Amino acid sequence: MTGRSLEIAVRRGEETVPATIGWRREGWRYAVTISSARFDTIDEVADDAFDALCRVRGHLEPLGWRIGVVGARTDVWPSGMARDQGGGLRAYRVGTDRIGDLVDVFEPADPETVTTVEAQRTEADRRFELIRNADAH
Numbered sequence: 699m700t701g702r703s704l705e706i707a708v709r710r711g712e713e714t715v716p717a718t719i720g721w722r723r724e725g726w727r728y729a730v731t732i733s734s735a736r737f738d739t740i741d742e743v744a745d746d747a748f749d750a751l752c753r754v755r756g757h758l759e760p761l762g763w764r765i766g767v768v769g770a771r772t773d774v775w776p777s778g779m780a781r782d783q784g785g786g787l788r789a790y791r792v793g794t795d796r797i798g799d800l801v802d803v804f805e806p807a808d809p810e811t812v813t814t815v816e817a818q819r820t821e822a823d824r825r826f827e828l829i830r831n832a833d834a835h
Contacts, residue, residue: 707808709809719804726745728746732754746776747786765812770818794829
């Protein structure tokens with residue numbers, strides 16, 4: 699698998715600037731790199747692309763930066779199968795009543811519509827619990 703890269707927007711406070719995000723396969727793992735004129739290039743490797751993206755976000759979020767990709771939205775989280783079989787390149791849009799369609803994790807998104815990894819994980823857990831509880835009744 700060859701790598702890909704896209705131009706996206708990143709935001710901190712009222713400042714929105716361009717950045718380039720790229721992802722590639724490194725053996726059986728995935729690497730994600732983000733670069734911008736406003737911060738040092740960050741490169742992280744993990745077992746899947748979504749985890750590598752979360753690790754990159756972990757460097758930028760304490761500095762106030764939010765990465766404008768769909769995979770950073772509150773209502774997006776990958777399943778174990780999407781991570782194992784699809785490399786974490788796609789994730790589900792998760793509603794409060796059902797799991798929706800798969801979306802591309804690196805698709806550009808307005809950085810005002812994204813959140814932190816911690817808030818995203820908490821919301822995904824909450825939504826999955828609502829769906830499980832609804833299915834149990």
